[in-house]
Each structure stands twice: as structure tokens, then as C-alpha cells.
Amino acid sequence: MSGGQTIEVVVKAIEQVTPLIKHFQLASPRGEALPAFSGGSHVIVVMRGEARVHRNPYSLLSAPQNLDSYEIAVRRMDESRGGSHFMHDRLRVGSQLEIAHPVNLFGLDKIARKHLMIAGGIGITPFLAQLEDLHGGLVPYELHYSVRSAEHAAFLARLQAREQEHVHIYYDSENQVIDFEGLLSKQPLGTHVYVCGPAGFIGRVLDAARGCGWSPSHVHWEQFSAPPTGDVFQVQLARSMKKIVVPQDSTLLEAIEAAGVDVPYLCRGGVCGFCQSKVIECDGELLHYDHFLSDAEKAGGKTIMPCVSRARANHLVLDL
Amino acid sequence: MSVVFKPDETFRGEFTYSNSVAAIRRFPLPFAEDNYMYSVNIEPHAPGPKGSVTEFAFDVDEHYVAECKERALVLAAEPLRYQALPHMMSSQWDCLELVMESLSHDYPQLFSLERRSNAWHWINRPLGLDQRFTFGDVASLPCEPLDYATRQAQGDFVVMDQRDGDLWAEAGMVTTQADWSMDFDLGMTFREWHGPVPLAHEMQVFDRALKFLLNLRLGAPVRRLNWTMTVHPRLDTSPENYPKWGQDRARVTAKDAGDLVHLRVELQGLWRLPRSNAIVFGIRCYLISVRELATVPKWARRVHRVLKGLHPALVDYKGLTRYRDAVVEWLAPFDDGAPTTPGAGPE
Numbered sequence: 001m002s003g004g005q006t007i008e009v010v011v012k013a014i015e016q017v018t019p020l021i022k023h024f025q026l027a028s029p030r031g032e033a034l035p036a037f038s039g040g041s042h043v044i045v046v047m048r049g050e051a052r053v054h055r056n057p058y059s060l061l062s063a064p065q066n067l068d069s070y071e072i073a074v075r076r077m078d079e080s081r082g083g084s085h086f087m088h089d090r091l092r093v094g095s096q097l098e099i100a101h102p103v104n105l106f107g108l109d110k111i112a113r114k115h116l117m118i119a120g121g122i123g124i125t126p127f128l129a130q131l132e133d134l135h136g137g138l139v140p141y142e143l144h145y146s147v148r149s150a151e152h153a154a155f156l157a158r159l160q161a162r163e164q165e166h167v168h169i170y171y172d173s174e175n176q177v178i179d180f181e182g183l184l185s186k187q188p189l190g191t192h193v194y195v196c197g198p199a200g201f202i203g204r205v206l207d208a209a210r211g212c213g214w215s216p217s218h219v220h221w222e223q224f225s226a227p228p229t230g231d232v233f234q235v236q237l238a239r240s241m242k243k244i245v246v247p248q249d250s251t252l253l254e255a256i257e258a259a260g261v262d263v264p265y266l267c268r269g270g271v272c273g274f275c276q277s278k279v280i281e282c283d284g285e286l287l288h289y290d291h292f293l294s295d296a297e298k299a300g301g302k303t304i305m306p307c308v309s310r311a312r313a314n315h316l317v318l319d320l
Numbered sequence: 321m322s323v324v325f326k327p328d329e330t331f332r333g334e335f336t337y338s339n340s341v342a343a344i345r346r347f348p349l350p351f352a353e354d355n356y357m358y359s360v361n362i363e364p365h366a367p368g369p370k371g372s373v374t375e376f377a378f379d380v381d382e383h384y385v386a387e388c389k390e391r392a393l394v395l396a397a398e399p400l401r402y403q404a405l406p407h408m409m410s411s412q413w414d415c416l417e418l419v420m421e422s423l424s425h426d427y428p429q430l431f432s433l434e435r436r437s438n439a440w441h442w443i444n445r446p447l448g449l450d451q452r453f454t455f456g457d458v459a460s461l462p463c464e465p466l467d468y469a470t471r472q473a474q475g476d477f478v479v480m481d482q483r484d485g486d487l488w489a490e491a492g493m494v495t496t497q498a499d500w501s502m503d504f505d506l507g508m509t510f511r512e513w514h515g516p517v518p519l520a521h522e523m524q525v526f527d528r529a530l531k532f533l534l535n536l537r538l539g540a541p542v543r544r545l546n547w548t549m550t551v552h553p554r555l556d557t558s559p560e561n562y563p564k565w566g567q568d569r570a571r572v573t574a575k576d577a578g579d580l581v582h583l584r585v586e587l588q589g590l591w592r593l594p595r596s597n598a599i600v601f602g603i604r605c606y607l608i609s610v611r612e613l614a615t616v617p618k619w620a621r622r623v624h625r626v627l628k629g630l631h632p633a634l635v636d637y638k639g640l641t642r643y644r645d646a647v648v649e650w651l652a653p654f655d656d657g658a659p660t661t662p663g664a665g666p667e
């Protein structure tokens with residue numbers, strides 16, 4: 001049941017939109033319509049390399065009304081783990097891929113009085129689809145987009161063409177920064193804020209929101225960063241009676257999957273809670289990197305989110 | 321399967337509703353064992369065996385036309401049985417698409433749907449409807465899309481918006497609800513609507529179910545069975561109409577229990593909706609008289625034992641207090657004590 005059945009797609013077009021970001025258009029090989037989705041959804045892209053299988057989440061940035069193809073954007077990450085290098089270096093027009101059905105963990109609140117969207121860098125992608133949902137509607141919205149420089153601003157033309165009066169762009173190169181406190185303290189009642197971007201960026205927005213007294217139910221965020229790498233460790237899977245080694249540049253989840261054991265997942269980013277697994281024994285330390293478990297649960301050492309978390313232990317047994 | 325409809329059977333007045341032999345044999349008995357305990361028992365809504373009620377996403381059976389007529393009667397008297405909040409419009413179109421796509425795909429001889437971009441053409445042969453409309457344009461349909469689609473489907477539909485880590489029932493067509501279910505109100509959360517359930521003081525059961533549903537995936541619907549009993553084959557046993565059916569329960573005797581009392585099984589399905597990210601909860605009701613049930617020897621024994629051993633709190637919760645004993649007495653002669661085979665099937 002991990003991710004449900006996948007959908008076969010073929011790469012229709014590839015465009016280098018900034019020095020680091022490539023834009024991909026994916027369509028059904030038979031020209032059929034792809035499943036409908038809502039703005040803010042992501043898909044897990046399954047990449048079958050020779051040595052290993054990557055499964056990375058990417059936000060859908062295309063218009064939800066257009067189901068002839070899906071569009072995603074992939075930023076080339078510095079470390080070579082993860083699939084961004086595969087996407088950048090190996091894919092050609094015509095390459096085949098599998099994707100899971102879209103999942104939305106970052107949806108717009110339907111009764112919000114106003115939507116305030118804050119994007120950092122590649123974090124612009126989910127908002128592109130949401131803007132399509134919001135355009136021409138009755139609910140006011142604005143997007144604040146912080147990016148290195150004009151050269152690095154993906155989809156600038158697309159944004160400016162139609163959303164001119166809703167979009168505010170801030171270039172690092174020109175020392176323009178978003179004043180989070182200022183922005184968050186002057187919003188009308190019933191506003192929801194959405195933030196997507198690098199971890200530190202999200203953290204600052206969340207801090208500002210807390211400082212300004214925002215209710216957590218009005219603050220939404222999504223982060224797809226490459227799961228952390230770390231030291232090699234060993235795991236025993238009690239139910240499937242397997243012993244596996246988690247390499248440095250692989251996640252625990254990937255290593256379990258490579259051993260042929262299925263773990264349910266939705267986000268592969270430590271957010272949804274789907275992959276939660278029971279720890280039967282651990283003689284060392286669990287390294288929790290997820291945003292799902294409470295601090296008490298993390299300290300309890302009885303459970304782990306294998307999509308992002310690791311361990312420093314000689315003897316770790318999971319109920320899988 | 322070619323269905324022969326019984327358009328003139330009724331769920332009120334003379335109560336002419338009945339099940340054919342084929343309908344009895346495919347009845348979704350919710351008891352896989354001789355005793356019953358409350359559980360949430362959610363499973364994937366994957367296609368079941370050919371001819372079974374779970375073969376397709378939405379089962380269309382011999383009662384289809386009569387149930388659609390019954391729904392129209394309820395709505396004519398109480399239009400507010402259909403309601404939707406304004407922000408639920410995209411989920412309404414999602415539901416319409418789900419119903420029309422499923423019915424036309426699964427029953428091509430009964431329904432057809434042609435889509436040219438947003439220009440849709442829908443034909444419902446059993447009800448004699450032929451409708452061209454523009455997907456996304458409410459004005460092109462005779463009524464709102466959820467209203468339109470669910471008037472042509474069996475069972476109730478409640479659409480839940482997902483926000484704040486909860487599910488909010490904010491649109492629905494509810495004309496066949498069982499008397500034991502909570503009074504459905506627009507704007508209720510999942511928990512308010514389903515609780516309190518006796519014995520599920522393991523309210524954690526619900527927390528787990530809620531968490532599961534919040535992560536319900538597109539293309540991976542789930543289902544569960546629930547049950548109660550109803551006097552007469554009355555579909556609409558809503559709290560609003562309690563005065564009309566409440567006294568029926570006191571009238572049941574061990575002599576007429578077989579004809580009066582009906583087992584009422586709900587096949588509940590849950591689907592994630594694509595454009596709105598909402599969830600639709602379909603509650604399809606199957607009714608069978610105790611006499612019809614007893615035509616299957618295994619089921620007569622099984623239901624006798626289940627009812628006899630039912631936990632008192634569940635007897636109360638399901639509203640069976642007044643007549644459970646009468647049904648048990650009526651069924652007793654059919655139960656010779658022989659063992660029953662495992663599973664819920666008739667054999």
C-alpha cells in the first residue's frame with residue numbers, strides 16, 4: 001500500500017529555467033488525462049537508477065485545470081544522494097518514469113478570509129498551482145517570494161504576466177529581505193499564512209508567526225529537503241526477519257525498501273506520519289529528524305519515522 | 321449482471337419493498353462470526369467478487385429506481401435534507417464526476433457519460449434522463465451538482481472538508497439515515513458526528529480512524545460495514561421524523577417480528593476527492609426482513625446467535641431494546657445449534 005498504485009508517465013519537455021532548476025513536463029504515454037488534483041499537491045517520483053531506486057516528492061506546479069500533463073521543477077542539490085542528480089543528468093525527453101497519485105498535505109484553507117503565501121527559492125512551486133486555484137476568485141491573496149537574484153527566480157515571467165499586483169519579489173542580490181514580523185503583524189483577521197522553502201526560512205516565518213500571536217491552525221508550511229545523510233548503521237526487521245545495513249547516503253526507508261519490505265508513506269519528508277514504525281529494541285540513540293512525533297515521543301524511543309530519521313546504535317530492531 | 325428494477329416498491333405507506341432471491345443471496349451480512357463486537361474495521365474499497373455489492377464503486381441493484389423515487393419524495397417534503405456550504409462547490413463537482421464516471425463505466429447499459437473537455441453529456445436510462453451541461457458551470461444543471469448526482473444514486477452522501485487536522489461535514493444529501501446515527505448537522509467535525517459510541521470508550525479507535533482518513537489517498541478509497549435494525553423497510557428513519565416511526569418499535573411481537581423487523585446494513589465508502597481535497601462519505605443502506613434472512617439456514621442461525629449474545633450497551637445504542645427479544649424468539653426455531661461455517665457468505 002506504499003503510495004498506492006503508481007501512474008506511468010513520460011517526460012514531454014525539459015527546460016533549464018535557472019542555473020540550478022530544471023522544469024519537467026510529464027504526461028501519460030497514451031495521451032490520457034492524468035488524475036485531477038488540488039493546488040499544493042505533490043507527487044512522489046520513482047526513479048529507477050542502476051544502483052538504487054529514488055523516490056522523491058515534488059510539488060505539482062501546473063494548473064490543476066490542465067490534466068494533459070503535470071509540471072514539476074527540480075533544484076539540483078549539492079549532495080549527490082537523493083534523486084535530483086538523476087532528474088537533472090539522466091532524464092531526456094521521452095524518458096519513462098513512475099509517479100504516485102497526487103497527495104495534498106499543503107492545501108489552501110477553504111474558509112480563509114485571505115491567503116498570505118511566502119516562498120523561498122524552489123519553495124515557489126506549490127504556490128504556482130495554488131495561484132491558478134485562487135486567480136479570479138473572491139478571496140484576496142498575496143505572494144511574497146524571496147530569491148537569490150533575478151537570474152535564479154524560476155517562473156518569473158509566468159508570475160509577472162498575470163499576478164503582477166499580487167506578487168512581491170525580494171532579491172538577495174539587492175539586499176531585499178522580507179520583513180516577516182511586519183508582514184505577519186498587519187494581516188486582517190481570518191488570514192492564513194503558507195510558507196514553503198528552505199528549513200531556516202520556514203523556521204523564521206514560524207517564529208515570527210508565533211511572536212505575533214498567530215494561531216497554529218492558521219499557519220501552514222511545507223518543506224521538501226533532501227533527508228539527512230549520516231553514519232552507516234544496521235537494522236533488524238523483526239517481522240520480515242531481515243538484517244539490513246543503511247548506507248551513509250541512503251535513508252532508512254530506502255534501505256528497508258531495497259530489502260523488499262514495504263512501508264506505507266505519503267510525504268517521505270517526515271511530515272505526514274504515515275511511515276511511523278515501532279522500535280522494538282535499540283541499544284543506542286535514535287536520531288529523529290521528523291516534524292511529526294512530539295518531543296515526548298521522540299524521547300520515548302519507541303517509535304521512528306524511517307523516511308527521514310536514522311540511528312546511532314549497534315542493535316536496532318524494528319517491528320517491520 | 322442485468323438488473324430488473326422494481327420501480328413501484330415503497331419504503332413508506334404499504335411498505336411493498338422486498339428482496340428477490342438473488343438480492344437475498346448477495347445481501348452484505350455484516351456478521352462473519354456468531355458474535356459481534358464493535359470495531360472500526362476499515363478495509364480498502366477494492367472490487368469484490370463478481371455480482372457482490374462491492375464489485376463496483378457504487379452498487380446499483382433492483383431497488384435503484386424505487387430508492388431514487390423515495391429520495392425525491394423526502395426532498396419534496398424536506399428540501400433541507402440536501403445542503404452545501406458555499407466553499408464546497410469544487411467538492412460538489414468532484415462528487416458528480418465520481419458518481420457519473422463510476423456508474424457509466426461499471427453499468428454501460430444503464431448509464432453513459434461523454435466528455436468533450438468541459439462539455440459533458442449524461443444519460444441515465446433507468447430514470448429516463450438526458451442532460452448536457454458544462455462541467456464547472458452550476459447554471460448549466462437543473463440544480464447544484466451534488467444534488468443532481470446524488471438524486472441519481474442510492475445511499476446518502478456527506479462531503480467533508482479537511483482543515484485544522486479535522487474533517488468538517490459541510491455538504492450532504494441525507495435522506496436515508498438510520499435512527500441510531502447521530503443527527504447529522506452541517507459544520508460538524510468527524511468526531512462530533514461519530515461519537516459518542518458506547519464501548520468505544522476506546523475513543524482512541526476514533527482518533528486512529530480520523531488520522532487514517534486525514535491521510536486517505538486519491539485512488540485508494542476505503543469501506544466498512546455497519547448495521548442496525550429497523551421496523552418496516554423504512555429508509556428514512558431520521559431523528560426529525562421520529563414521531564412517524566418511533567412507535568413502530570413498541571408494536572413488534574414474537575409473531576410478526578419476522579415480517580416487521582429488518583436488518584439494516586450500511587456499506588460505507590470513503591473517497592478522497594481530487595480538486596477539492598475533500599472526502600466524500602457514501603452511506604449505502606441495504607434492508608432485509610428477518611423472514612427473508614431466515615430463508616438462508618446459515619444466516620438464520622448466525623443472526624439468532626448474534627442478537628442473543630449482543631452486549632446490552634450495543635442493544636441500547638442501536639435502538640433495539642424494545643424488540644430484540646421478539647426477534648430472537650422468532651428466529652429460535654431456525655437455530656438447531658449446528659455449527660456455522662466461517663465468514664459471512666450464505667453457504
Ligand code: FES
Binds near residue numbers: 266272306
Ligand atoms: S512518509 Fe511521511 S512521515 Fe515518513
